[in-house]
Amino acid sequence: MVNLTIDGKQITTAKTSTIYEAAKENGIYIPVLCYAKKLLPYGACRICLVEVEQMKGRLIPSCTTPVTEGMVVTTTSDEINKVRKTVLEFLLVNHVVDCPVCDKGGECDLQDLTYEYEVVTNRFQGEKFDLPTDEVNPLIERNMNRCVLCGKCVRVCDEVVGYGSYSFINRGFETKIATAFDRGLNCEFCGQCVSMCPVGAILPRPFKFKARPWQLKDVDTVCGYCGNGCTVTLGVKDNQVQTIRFNEDTGVNHGNLCVRGRFGYSYVNDATRLTKPLIRKGGELREASWDEALVTIAEKFKAAGKDLGIISGARLTNEELLLLKRISSALGTHHLDHSGGECYQGLTAGLNETMGISASTGTFPQVEKCNAILAIRSDFYETHPVFGMVINQAIRLNDAQLSVIADKRGKLSKLPNARTLMHKPGCEINMINALCQVIIAEGLAKTDDLQGLAELTKALADYTPETVAKMVGADAEAIKKTARELAGAKNAAIVVAYGLPYTAHSKEIAIAASNLALLTGIAGREGSGLYLCGEKANSQGAIDLQITPGPAGLGAQQMLNSAAEGRLPVLYLVGEDPVVTYPDQGLVKKALEKSFLVVQDLFLTDSAKYADVVLPAASFTEKDGTFTNAERRIQRLRAGIKSPGEAKSDFVVFQSLLNKLQKTAPAAPAAAFGELTGEVAGYAGIVYEQIGPQGEVWGGETLAPLKKVLIPVAGNEPLQAEYQLLVGSALYHSGSVSTRSKGPMSVCPEPYIELGRDDAVTLNVKTGDMIQLKAAGVTIQSKAKVDNRLPKGVIFAPYHFAGLGLNRIYTGQSVIAVEPSKL
Amino acid sequence: MTENVQQAEEQVEELEEIDLTAANEVIDKYIDIHGNLMPVLQGIQEAYGYIPEATVHLAAERLNVYASQIYGVLTFYAQFHLKPRGKYIIRVCMGTACHVKGAGRIGDAIVERLGISHAETTEDLKFTAEYVACIGACGMAPVIMVNDATYGSITVQKTAEVIEKYKAMD
């Protein structure tokens, strides 16, 4: 700790603080423009100058100068004010000053400082910038005439996002911020640069002329898309979500968001939202009253009893899931599952067998401090973008070594010093086994209290790096290096994403990964962690609440199989659209046709079209309750707007249903949470009202394994086929709601089939050409996208789009042999 | 499809026309050297006469640097050219001495003859005009240079002759 004086006030602060940070902590105001909490010190704008008694004769930039013992700092004086005013005058020389039509007006740092320092006239004169506005893309507008060259956009896109859209170009007066070759912005559209820009130079287009900042009501809630659980701040006016803004002081994400969280909100305001219950009469879905709908459903449910199948999406709150469980027990059914439940067998079965837990062992902030990180599967950045940014930060701030076990190159592979361990599709387990083999063979394993070491050692004899490398086309040296790093690192993390497109070998991959985590001591060690991250906003909550099949109950896929055979008379889908997102579309449709189907959703989804009763539900912006994210963090959702028409939150629907079943239900989410803390072991002791802005992590920052059992799992033979199809997540989407949002849809509007350059040449296909894939007698067609991230013979398709009908050939395999051809 | 996707696609097509073999060779040569960006860019410029956009994206990918960053470097240093340049570079000195002695008229004469002014190139890629600051031959002002040859005390008439001479050459 260091002692210093700022404006006569005695202050004690950390040795690593800058003067600015020390002042801020103590409520002393110093103006800044180019400083940002989450970026490296920069010191370009000079607005933050202060006087330091020990450094007389010049003014010192407070944002880059570290504190020293006994320092005496003055933050305001006539001299300082004069210099700050001059800085502003300089900035205003070329600035357009079009505040009346600038969306930033009211929360613009330049406007505020000009006002604060009363810069009424300007001693300097010069040309105003006259640059064209970049409005090529639908989400972000760039008006460089308003730019103050603080460099925050350049830095955030590099240091945090790892995309690198911008750079300073030219010299002197001509200096400006531009993309490569000064083209229109064409990037991930995460909007981080929008959040960072202190002026109106980078603005969200969907928000243009929607509201002045002070007219917006800010509501902090949790993003409804992925398991990252970012805090989003809804900007509400006229009962509409007008924009989503960032708040760097709350939540896990430091105000970072991805395109889905930042721009993916428009589905909430969509005119096609369901507003009334629908009942099928005379073959058609017709509007009905809530009471009629609920009475019909209750009767059908009661009649079906233990033969009712319930599949829930993982975007229901914990409190809603609790009520849903009550409904299933009231009816005596064990056929209960959540969003593609089988894909989570890694957590519910795999991790449970090896460690006796069903959750990640660490928290995201700990990953930032890791020295070695292993990502299993390439597209973690695509499925959990903001966690991807955390990994990027670990590399930048902590010089972490990232290794990626991958069958294709994703964004992770592009991060500085990333090592990509490429292997043939479907052979992740072989690679993980080889890592374990090296650790045991080289005596690096932390073997205390591990069970099953002898069996594992024996089983891994066939998995020397050389053997595996040869079999799956990998690099043996890279495997060895990675193994040694993971074993030797003080803090290390292993990350795997789970979700619908990754059904295959879910359990086995988790077991292999936990073997590795146990051998290296990563599991349960403070600062390290094994992260098995669920795909959806509340996947972890669904697992915690055991929205999984009861004794002899059927899982989601089995329910559909059974319904297709006419053995499950009634199906209840809550926020789930299996026609689009589940494997094997033919079977799904048959199942929905054969059963009496109740669908509760925001839209008349493809699945809802088969329904006998449709109930209009509420979006995450209309709900109170809690989500549990992929690191076990329980966070509160807060309703920002009212649902359209007669749509109701799932909570209210379940309450009414329970009443119709003559059961009681908790009156509100807070009460429901109280009840669930009594039922879910890890949640005990957590009080709803006390869940703060950073949430509550159940089980603590580091969750200790309840047992440590090593279990051998066999790898897979590479598929012998010239062309192999992988199914996965596209960055801009998550499940199927995102395909109803203007944000993600305008960036990634259509399905595509992605090919590597070599294959594109062989097949004579260019980006935009139509191609078809044939597998097991079925063909699908789409536009091609040629890229450089796929090895020869590997083809990729995202699973989010109904139009592509990918699930007509994807039945849950890890890799599919296909015959591609140009159309 | 949105405009920006279209634009991205056009970009890809436009980029595909250039033969990247030479650029790949330059990158191969420097790939393991620390601080290789400047030599790579210089090498590419030597091989192509300028820096084609496709080579920037290639270098970005292979050296794992952002294309935007490379573009920043390219626009910072005057030595790099982002457009194809003529076989003969006509440098017109616009320094003080030459200016006083009528360099402006020489520039105009080139525009008239070849239709190119500063930083422009004729369509047949034969000539590029560049207006430069003092080239250190003030004694012979006004001065032009064509590649390495210097022509002093030049007049509008002599400029025309010089241009004709190079036009006749290959």
Ligand code: SF4
């Ligand atoms: S939106 Fe994100 S990826 Fe695009 S330029 Fe801004 S920070 Fe970079």
Ligand code: SF4
């Ligand atoms: S665009 Fe905004 S963030 Fe970027 S340099 Fe200019 S003022 Fe700063």
Ligand code: SF4
């Ligand atoms: S989708 Fe995930 S990463 Fe993106 S903003 Fe939402 S929670 Fe964050």
Ligand code: FES
């Ligand atoms: S805020 Fe300190 S120099 Fe810009």
Ligand code: FES
């Ligand atoms: S001014 Fe032209 S050579 Fe010096």
